[in-house]
Structures are given as structure tokens and as C-alpha cells.
Amino acid sequence: MNLFQHNAYEKFLLKPNVKIKLKLKMILLIGTLISLMFITMGVFLHYFFSDTIETQLGERALSVATSISHIPELQEAFAEPDPASVIQPLVKPIQEATGAEFIVVGNTDEIRYAHPDLEKIGLKMIGEDNEPALIDGESYVSKAIGSLGYSIRGKVPVYSENEIVGVVSVGYLINDVQSLIHTYSRELWFVLFLIVSFGIIGAIFIAHYIKKLLYGLEPEEITHLLLQKETILQSTHEGIIAVNQEGMITLANHAALKLLYDQNKALISPIGKPIKEVLPQSALPQVLHTGESHFDKQMYIGGITVLVNRVPIFYEKKLIGAVSTFRNKTEIDQLTKELTKTKQYADALRAQTHEFSNKLFTILGLLQLNRKKEAISFIKKENNIQQDWIHFLLEKVPDPMINAILLGKLNQAMEQRVEMVIEDGSQLTYPLEEHKRDLLLTALGNLIENAIDSAKTNRHSPRQVNVFFTDIGDDIIFEIDDSGPGIPPDLANEIFTKGFSTKKGAHRGFGLALTKEALLEAGGNIYLEESDLGGACFVITIPKDSES
Incomplete structure (x- = not known):
């Protein structure tokens, strides 16, 4: 579809009601889809990062606590009179090196021997999450509220001579963990926002490209055109x-x-x-x-x-x-035959009208010259000719359609200064079925038309067309002779080929082809013979019986 055709559709087709344009609809749908996908991904990654970071910090805390619990000096310090004086200096450098928020060491009574806040050394540990380590000897990660706040803790028991003598607690504050998670999440959401923005820009370009491919048509319009095209296609x-x-x-x-x-x-x-x-x-x-x-x-x-x-x-x-x-x-072919037959009737009527008009003007001239006797004589003569023709045709050819075409051709020949003679002895009283009669009319019209055209080209001998017909015997026979130039013998087999003509000009070569097809359809045939008038003689036969 080119631009002109598209504009024609825009102008003349009843367009369906389109509430939202395709371009905007695609941008909204694709943009919404991309946004939902990346929001879902962002939420998932946020919780994934949070869980991963907390797990990693918990494992780090547990690893540091395990390492500290295996220090021999720390294990031996529990037997000293003042364990805190040995343990506090021992764990403080480790806390600074590992980045832990706190490292707390306590005995079985949960009394602190080490703490980031020196004032809290000697006081009882807070959190009530030391029992699995002190009683069951378990190493684990827990979350609890201590003296420094809510934190993630790695808890490991301390053994001395295979006996639990204390517990090491290494922790990271939840606030610090959340701050770290927030830093990562902010970067994540920024990247996701950029991706969604690029996705929406891409959706705009995709929508524009698809709209261009569809020649600016909306889906509702395409559906409308498709249904219209399908209806036209199936109804043709x-x-x-x-x-x-x-x-x-x-x-x-x-x-x-x-x-x-x-x-x-x-x-x-x-x-x-x-x-x-x-x-x-x-x-x-x-x-x-x-x-x-x-x-x-x-x-x-x-x-x-x-x-x-x-x-x-x-x-x-x-x-x-x-x-x-x-x-x-x-x-x-049937339509062509009908048109040919209509043309023949029109030509016959036009010939009669033209000839009658000429005769009226002749009578008018005689009356104006005060030649009443000559006018009356002319009227009687013409009337006698017409009456003779009509009387002869009514008697010899009872069928009104065949009668009409012969009478029309007689007038057409007279108008073109060609003498058309229906030979004595001609008769057609056998009633033809309607289909055969229509085919015969097509054949007669074409053959007599050609004979008149051929005869009027003769400038020397008389311009004459003779028609003879009879229904004696098993066939109905028509002979049409003319005094024209005739048909060369070497072309006798080609004249019935569609498109071949001995006449000059375009759109010729169909009359004889249609005539032969009509006669063959009626079970008859057509032959070319020598003419007594010097031109062509066509003989057509149609069987009387109703079967072809």
C-alpha cells in the first residue's frame, strides 16, 4: 500500500473507534512490562543481597570467634586470678584487625572478661543467647539485643582441659549491616532505573518502527480492512x-x-x-x-x-x-453473445430509423414542392415494399425473433445501399427451441453483417447479398452470399480463429469465431463455399432434433 492508497483508506473507509493509539499502547505495555520485571528483580535482589550480607557477616563473626577460642593464652587466662587483665589486651587488636563491632569474652556465669567498653567488664553479658554454647558446647550465629544494640553474633565455647570455661561472642551491629545493605541497594536500584529508562526509550523506537511498518494503521483499522478484504475476496x-x-x-x-x-x-x-x-x-x-x-x-x-x-x-x-x-x-462467451445479439438489434433498429427518417424527408420535400401525386406514389411504393417483406417473412418465417432480425438486416442493407435479397423458396416454419434459436440469431446476425460490410466495398459490380434458408430435411440450412472481394482459399481454415480477420483495424476477428462456437454448441456447423455473386458464401446447418 502506498501513501496515496493509505490516504484513500483514511478518507473513504469508515474507521473503527480507536480509544488509544497503537504507538502509545505499545509504549505503555512494553514500559509497564519492563518496569514490573525490573521492580520484581530489584525486590528479589534486595532481599537476596540482605540475606547474603547477613549470612556472610554471621559466618565471619563465627570464624573470628572460633579462632579466638582456640588461642592457648586465652584458655589459660580463665585460671588466672584476674582473667580480664590478660584477655582484654589479647582480643582488642583482633577486634581492630577484623573490623568487628565488638568482641566479648565471658565465663560460664556470663561475666565479661573482655568488652569494647572497659566500664562494662565484670558485668553480666546481655542477650540471653549464650546457653547453647555454655551448656551444649555449640558454635552458632544468633541475633540479639546486647549492650551495644541489636547485632549479629558468632558464639563459640572456650575449652580448657576439655571443659567449657567460657564463651567468645563476636558481633556486628544490625544498623551497620543495614547501612551496608542500603549502599548496595542504592547502586542496584540506580542501575535498574537506567535499564528501565533505556527499555522505555527502546519501546518508543519499537512502537514507531512497527507503526511505520503498518503504514500508520491501528490494529482495529487493520482488522476492519482484513474483514473487508476477506468479504470482497470471497464474494468475487x-x-x-x-x-x-x-x-x-x-x-x-x-x-x-x-x-x-x-x-x-x-x-x-x-x-x-x-x-x-x-x-x-x-x-x-x-x-x-x-x-x-x-x-x-x-x-x-x-x-x-x-x-x-x-x-x-x-x-x-x-x-x-x-x-x-x-x-x-x-x-x-455467453455474455459476448448476448452483447453481440443486442448490438445486432440496435443496428437493425438504427438502420430502420435512419432509413425511415430519409423517406420522411423525401416525402416532406415532395409536399413542399407541391408534388402530391409523386409523394402519394412514393408512399405507396415504400409501403408495398415493406408490406411485401413483412408479408413474406410472416408467411415463411413464423418465429418473431428470426423474422425481426431478417427484417432489420433488410433495412440496414438498404440504408448502406446494398441490395439484400431473400431468395424465392426460402422458408423456416419448423419451431426451434429457445436455446437453439438464440444461437441461430447470433450466427445470422454476424454472417449477414459481414456480408453487407463485404458487399459495400465493391465499387464496380452490384452490391448484393443473397439469403436463402430452408427447413426441408433433417437440418435447417442458411446460405448467405455476397458480391464482395471474397476470401482467399489459403485463409479458409483461419477465418474461424478468434482474433484473425481480413479487415483492417483493432478489435476484429471475433464474429466468425463466435458464430462457429454458437453453431457447434447447437450441434450444427458452418462451411465456406464459392459464391455465385463472386464473393463469399457461408452455409450454416442446425439439426432439427432437440439433441445436439
């Missing part, structure tokens, strides 16, 4: 089949299915099948190979002759498929 009388570049069928409308398959059977969808499998005689693979179009080619599908057009499909100068449209040729 022409069969339509499209294939991709690999020759696989991508589209086939209802009219195509009716031609491809027996109408008494269920219509089977050929979508996705190779065109050669469904329609072996198809030339669509050739179109895919050459990229050339085919127009008005005859083809036989299921015993029916169709006219086919084949056109390649290009996208950005690349061949991506081909489409074929076809229609029943019989319907087209």
Missing part, C-alpha cells in the same frame, strides 16, 4: 489463487475452490499445499521463475475452459509470490 465471481515464492498456496477464495473441486464434494482447503499438487497444469511456477505476467491465457480445469491472468508479487523489488485469477470462459 472470479477464482483467485496466490502462492509464495516456494510455490505453496497461501490463498484460495470460494470461487477458486468451486472450480478446483467437484461441487458435489465438500470443499477442501488447499492452503499450504504445492500448487503443482493441486493444479498440475498451472503456470504459476513459471511466473515465479521468470517474474513475467500472463494475461488472458486459456486453461482447462475440471473439463471447464477458463481465462487466466497470472501476475508476480513484488515487495521492495524482491519476488515474494504470484497470484492467479481465472473465470469460466463459457460465461464470458
Whole structure:
């Protein structure tokens, strides 16, 4: 679809109600999706980092406490009169080196021998979480509120000669841990915010690109166009089949299915099948190979002759498929016959009108010249001629349609200064069935028309057309002679070929072809013979019986 076509759709199609434009909708949806994903990821990572940092600090505290509990000097100091004087100087450098918030050492009565605050040495430990270490000898990590606040603690018992003599508690304050977690989280959320921002910018570009690919159409408009296209495609009388570049069928409308398959059977969808499998005689693979179009080619599908057009499909100068449209040729021929017959009636009426107008002006002139006797004589003469023709045709040709076309051609010949004679002995009293009569009318109209055109080109001998017909015997026979130039013998077999003509000019070569098709359909035939008038003589035969 080009810009002009898109503007045409914008202008003439009844557009559906679109509340939110596709571009904005895509930006909102993609932006929301990205935001939710990264918020979820951020929350998860925050809790993951918090848990990981707390676990690592707890393990570090436990490791430091374990190392301190195995120092021999510390173990021996519990037997000294003043353990704090040995233990406090021993653990203070370790606290500074490890970065622990506190290192507290206490005896089995939970009396402190070491503490960051010297004033609290000798006082009882706070937290009530020392029993597993002092009673059961366990090493563990706990959270409790001590003298310095809420903290993560590593608790390890101290042994001396296989007897628990105290406990080492190494801890980090929760406030410090949360501050560390907050620092990491702030960096995490900043990175996630940048990613979400880039994602929204990307969503804007994606939405713009997709909108451009859709020629600015909204999804509701595309749906509307799709339904409209599908309705048009399925309601058209022409069969339509499209294939991709690999020759696989991508589209086939209802009219195509009716031609491809027996109408008494269920219509089977050929979508996705190779065109050669469904329609072996198809030339669509050739179109895919050459990229050339085919127009008005005859083809036989299921015993029916169709006219086919084949056109390649290009996208950005690349061949991506081909489409074929076809229609029943019989319907087209029937329509052509009807149009030809209508044209013949119109020509006959126009000839009669023109000739009658000429005669009226002749009578008017005689009256103005006060030649009443000549005017009356002329009227009687013309009236007698018309009456003779009408009387003869009514007597010899009772069928009103055949009667009418012969009378019309008589007037047309007179107008063009060609003498048309219906020979004595001509008769057609046998009643023809309607279908055969219509076919005979097509043949007669074309042949007499050609005979008059041929005779009027003769500038020397009389311009004459003779018509003879009879229904004596098993066939109805018509002979049409003319005094024209005739047809060369070497062209006798070609004149019935569609598109071939001995006359100059475009859009010729169809009359005799249609005539022969009509006669063959009626079970008859047409022959070319020598004419007594020097031109061409066509003989047509139609059997009387109702069977072809």
C-alpha cells in the first residue's frame, strides 16, 4: 500500500473507534512490562543481597570467634586470678584487625572478661543467647539485643582441659549491616532505573518502527480492512489463487475452490499445499521463475475452459509470490453473445430509423414542392415494399425473433445501399427451441453483417447479398452470399480463429469465431463455399432434433 492508497483508506473507509493509539499502547505495555520485571528483580535482589550480607557477616563473626577460642593464652587466662587483665589486651587488636563491632569474652556465669567498653567488664553479658554454647558446647550465629544494640553474633565455647570455661561472642551491629545493605541497594536500584529508562526509550523506537511498518494503521483499522478484504475476496465471481515464492498456496477464495473441486464434494482447503499438487497444469511456477505476467491465457480445469491472468508479487523489488485469477470462459462467451445479439438489434433498429427518417424527408420535400401525386406514389411504393417483406417473412418465417432480425438486416442493407435479397423458396416454419434459436440469431446476425460490410466495398459490380434458408430435411440450412472481394482459399481454415480477420483495424476477428462456437454448441456447423455473386458464401446447418 502506498501513501496515496493509505490516504484513500483514511478518507473513504469508515474507521473503527480507536480509544488509544497503537504507538502509545505499545509504549505503555512494553514500559509497564519492563518496569514490573525490573521492580520484581530489584525486590528479589534486595532481599537476596540482605540475606547474603547477613549470612556472610554471621559466618565471619563465627570464624573470628572460633579462632579466638582456640588461642592457648586465652584458655589459660580463665585460671588466672584476674582473667580480664590478660584477655582484654589479647582480643582488642583482633577486634581492630577484623573490623568487628565488638568482641566479648565471658565465663560460664556470663561475666565479661573482655568488652569494647572497659566500664562494662565484670558485668553480666546481655542477650540471653549464650546457653547453647555454655551448656551444649555449640558454635552458632544468633541475633540479639546486647549492650551495644541489636547485632549479629558468632558464639563459640572456650575449652580448657576439655571443659567449657567460657564463651567468645563476636558481633556486628544490625544498623551497620543495614547501612551496608542500603549502599548496595542504592547502586542496584540506580542501575535498574537506567535499564528501565533505556527499555522505555527502546519501546518508543519499537512502537514507531512497527507503526511505520503498518503504514500508520491501528490494529482495529487493520482488522476492519482484513474483514473487508476477506468479504470482497470471497464474494468475487472470479477464482483467485496466490502462492509464495516456494510455490505453496497461501490463498484460495470460494470461487477458486468451486472450480478446483467437484461441487458435489465438500470443499477442501488447499492452503499450504504445492500448487503443482493441486493444479498440475498451472503456470504459476513459471511466473515465479521468470517474474513475467500472463494475461488472458486459456486453461482447462475440471473439463471447464477458463481465462487466466497470472501476475508476480513484488515487495521492495524482491519476488515474494504470484497470484492467479481465472473465470469460466463459457460465461464470458455467453455474455459476448448476448452483447453481440443486442448490438445486432440496435443496428437493425438504427438502420430502420435512419432509413425511415430519409423517406420522411423525401416525402416532406415532395409536399413542399407541391408534388402530391409523386409523394402519394412514393408512399405507396415504400409501403408495398415493406408490406411485401413483412408479408413474406410472416408467411415463411413464423418465429418473431428470426423474422425481426431478417427484417432489420433488410433495412440496414438498404440504408448502406446494398441490395439484400431473400431468395424465392426460402422458408423456416419448423419451431426451434429457445436455446437453439438464440444461437441461430447470433450466427445470422454476424454472417449477414459481414456480408453487407463485404458487399459495400465493391465499387464496380452490384452490391448484393443473397439469403436463402430452408427447413426441408433433417437440418435447417442458411446460405448467405455476397458480391464482395471474397476470401482467399489459403485463409479458409483461419477465418474461424478468434482474433484473425481480413479487415483492417483493432478489435476484429471475433464474429466468425463466435458464430462457429454458437453453431457447434447447437450441434450444427458452418462451411465456406464459392459464391455465385463472386464473393463469399457461408452455409450454416442446425439439426432439427432437440439433441445436439
